[in-house]
Structure formats: C-alpha cells, structure tokens
Amino acid sequence: MMAQRVGTTALRRVAGNPNTFFTHNVTKLALASSLSNMQTRPVATQKLTPADGDSILAKQRLARPVSPHLDIYDKSQTYFGGSIWNRITGSIFSGGLYVFGSAYLIAPLVGWHLESASIAAAVGALPFALKGGLKFLLAWPFAFHCLNGTRHLVYDLGVGFQRRTIAKGGWYVWGASIVGGVYLAFFL
Amino acid sequence: MASIARSALLRQTAAFPKFSVATQAIARQSAIANSVRATAAFHTTAQRALLPPLPQHVDGSVNDPAPVPAPSPSHGSYHWTFDRLVAASLIPLTITPFAAGSLNPAMDAFLCATILIHSHTGFQQIIIDYVPTRRVPRTRKLFTWGLNAATAVVGLALYEFETTDVGITEAIKRVWSA
Structure with a gap:
C-alpha cells in the first residue's frame, strides 16, 4: 500500500514537471496532469442546497414505518382490553339506534312496518333459542358497556389505577357482562 | 485503500472533466433518489400492510415544531366534563324506568335526548381518533x-x-317480553 502511495505521489510530481524520459507514461500523465496536489477522498459527495436537504429529510420521514403492529402487544391489553370493547359495544348500540331511527323515518314511504307492536309480534313468533340468542346479542353489549362505562367513570375520578386493579377489573367486567347478558336474554 | 481511491478518482476525472450546471442538477436529483433508497434499505421492520397508514405529508420544514393548538376550555375540559355528566346520568336514566316499573313520558324523552347526545359525542370521538385532519x-x-x-x-x-309510538322504554319492554 505504501509503495503504491509513493508511486502515485511520484506520478503527481512528474505530472507537475513533465519529463520526456517517461514516454511510456504519457497517457497516465495526461490524465494526472488535470489533478491538483490536494488530497481528495473517494467518497462521492454532492453539493445540495438546503431546500434539497430538507426534501431528502422529508422523504425519509415519510418512509418511516408508522407504528408497531398490534401483534407485538400483550393480547389482554389490546384485543381483550375493556377500553376498545367499550367503544365497540357502544358503536353497536349507537349504530343500531341510528340505523333504526333512519329506517323508522322512511318506513311509511317504503311500506315497512317498524312500529313497536309489529316488531314485538315478529320477535314473539321466533323459536325460543333464536329469540334468546338474538336477545343475548343485544344484552351482552348492553351489560358490557354499562359495567365498563361505570369502570371508566371511576377511572375518571382518579381511582383504581394500580396495575393489578386494572387487570383484574377487566376480567371481572368480562365475566359479569357475560353472566348478565345470559340473565337478561334468557331469564328476564 | 489508496489504489482503489486513486483509480476511482482517475475514472471520475476522465468521465466528467468539468461539471456543467445541467449535469450538476441531474447529479443532485440522483443523489436525492439514492439517499432515499439507501435509507429505505436501512429499515429492518417487517412491512405488514394490514392497516396501511393514511397519506402523510410534511408541512413546512421538517424541523418545525408540532403546532400546539390554542387552549379552549369549551373544546377541552368543559367538553370532557359534559361528556362524563351525560354518561353518568345515563346510569339512573336506564335503570329507573325498568326498576320502578312506571313510565313517564317526560323521563322517556329525557332518556332519548341523553342517549342521542351520548351517541353523537361517542361517534365524534371515534371520527376524531380514526379520521385525523392532519392526514x-x-x-x-x-x-x-x-x-x-x-x-x-x-x-x-x-x-x-x-x-x-309508545316510547322507547315501553317498546323495549314489549319486544323483550314478546
């Protein structure tokens, strides 16, 4: 390596001071003569304006991965978490209310019968298991949203934030809401 | 190292004796593209497009601080307290008519209005969370x-x-005991 370095330095010196003896090096010399004596680095750098630099940074930021995938979290905190199920069960009821409300409003125009008497008659005609199953599909979200909503209201008072309390409370709400849902659907 | 360095230098000098303005611009563009590609290659996180991100863009310069919204109690703490009061008032409102067994039209209307407000603010929160204005x-x-x-x-x-009709409480009672 040293020898090569010495060689090129010599070449440079010669390039600055051409000597007719080194005729076999003429092509190399012609190239080397355009070089200065300044040390340069082989890394290809580019002059960038500040605006170009900003646009590179902006593009890099847009290429960043967004957020960790839900898979990496503890299942009991994401998939079975009371918070998201509170939102889901609430949406079932509010969505149902909005759909029923809109349907009830246009029912006379389309000829549907959505009066409480006709719905009750239709439900009454169903077999017991189906009726109970349908009622459970409404009763469980109701029980869950009630119990978990109360739990969240208690949190809002700043109470019950110990990790064990949160974890246990979540499972209690699941158990109680299923039991409550079954009771409301089949025994009421 | 030196040999590599010199040969690269020679080749470069032979290829581009003098940079014109146009070549410089092209070189800069390709440098930007290269660096973006290079950074993309550094991301080792597996890409799972289960929930692809909504369109993103950088406003202004990248180093600008995130804008802090002006404090507004009616959109903040008052709104929050109001939401909680509505939610808390729903507990007695839903239980009382069934527990007491008596029906009062005014109470039924109040229950309907409270449920509607609770639903509206709930949907609002969902929209605010999942449909961000920024994106x-x-x-x-x-x-x-x-x-x-x-x-x-x-x-x-x-x-x-x-x-x-008969009101929401009586309607639910009818359907439930059908």
Whole structure:
C-alpha cells in the first residue's frame, strides 16, 4: 500500500514537471496532469442546497414505518382490553339506534312496518333459542358497556389505577357482562 | 485503500472533466433518489400492510415544531366534563324506568335526548381518533358533517317514535317480553 502511495505521489510530481524520459507514461500523465496536489477522498459527495436537504429529510420521514403492529402487544391489553370493547359495544348500540331511527323515518314511504307492536309480534313468533340468542346479542353489549362505562367513570375520578386493579377489573367486567347478558336474554 | 481511491478518482476525472450546471442538477436529483433508497434499505421492520397508514405529508420544514393548538376550555375540559355528566346520568336514566316499573313520558324523552347526545359525542370521538385532519382533511369534514346530518335525522326519528309510538322504554319492554 505504501509503495503504491509513493508511486502515485511520484506520478503527481512528474505530472507537475513533465519529463520526456517517461514516454511510456504519457497517457497516465495526461490524465494526472488535470489533478491538483490536494488530497481528495473517494467518497462521492454532492453539493445540495438546503431546500434539497430538507426534501431528502422529508422523504425519509415519510418512509418511516408508522407504528408497531398490534401483534407485538400483550393480547389482554389490546384485543381483550375493556377500553376498545367499550367503544365497540357502544358503536353497536349507537349504530343500531341510528340505523333504526333512519329506517323508522322512511318506513311509511317504503311500506315497512317498524312500529313497536309489529316488531314485538315478529320477535314473539321466533323459536325460543333464536329469540334468546338474538336477545343475548343485544344484552351482552348492553351489560358490557354499562359495567365498563361505570369502570371508566371511576377511572375518571382518579381511582383504581394500580396495575393489578386494572387487570383484574377487566376480567371481572368480562365475566359479569357475560353472566348478565345470559340473565337478561334468557331469564328476564 | 489508496489504489482503489486513486483509480476511482482517475475514472471520475476522465468521465466528467468539468461539471456543467445541467449535469450538476441531474447529479443532485440522483443523489436525492439514492439517499432515499439507501435509507429505505436501512429499515429492518417487517412491512405488514394490514392497516396501511393514511397519506402523510410534511408541512413546512421538517424541523418545525408540532403546532400546539390554542387552549379552549369549551373544546377541552368543559367538553370532557359534559361528556362524563351525560354518561353518568345515563346510569339512573336506564335503570329507573325498568326498576320502578312506571313510565313517564317526560323521563322517556329525557332518556332519548341523553342517549342521542351520548351517541353523537361517542361517534365524534371515534371520527376524531380514526379520521385525523392532519392526514385526510376532506374525509374528516365529510364524516363530521355526515354525523351531524345523521344525528339530526335520528333526532327527528326519535321525536316521531316518542310522539306516534309508545316510547322507547315501553317498546323495549314489549319486544323483550314478546
């Protein structure tokens, strides 16, 4: 390596001071003569304006991965978490209310019968298991949203934030809401 | 190292004796493209497009601080407290008519109104969380006004139901004991 370095330095010196003896090096010399004596680095750098630099940074930021995938979290905190199920069960009821409300409003125009008497008659005609199953599909979200909503209201008072309390409370709400849902659907 | 260095230098000098302005611009563009590609290659996180991110863009310069919204109690703490009061008042309102076994039209109307407000603010929170203005400003506007319209329609529907039918409590009782 040293020898090569010495060689090129010599070449440079010669390039600055051409000597007719080194005729076999003429092509190399012609190239080397355009070089200065300044040390340069082989890394290809580019002059960038500040605006170009900003646009590179902006593009890099847009290429960043967004957020960790839900898979990496503890299942009991994401998939079975009371918070998201509170939102889901609430949406079932509010969505149902909005759909029923809109349907009830246009029912006379389309000829549907959505009066409480006709719905009750239709439900009454169903077999017991189906009726109970349908009622459970409404009763469980109701029980869950009630119990978990109360739990969240208690949190809002700043109470019950110990990790064990949160974890246990979540499972209690699941158990109680299923039991409550079954009771409301089949025994009421 | 030196040999590599020199040969690269020689080749470069032979290829581009003098940079013109145009070549410089092209070189700069390709440098930007290269560096973006290079950084993309550094990301080792597995890409799973289960929930692809909504369109993103950088406003202004990348080093600008995130804008801090002006404090507004009516959109903040008052709104929060109001939401909690509505939610808390729903507990006695839902239980009382069934527990007491008596029906009061005024109470039924109050229950309907409270449920409607609770639903509206709940949907609002969902829209605010999942349809961010920063990412999809027009979709957000569409959803917000769509919700307002839907709430108005359902409000009218509940009024119709309360005045022409038997009221929500009695209707649920009917269907449940059918």
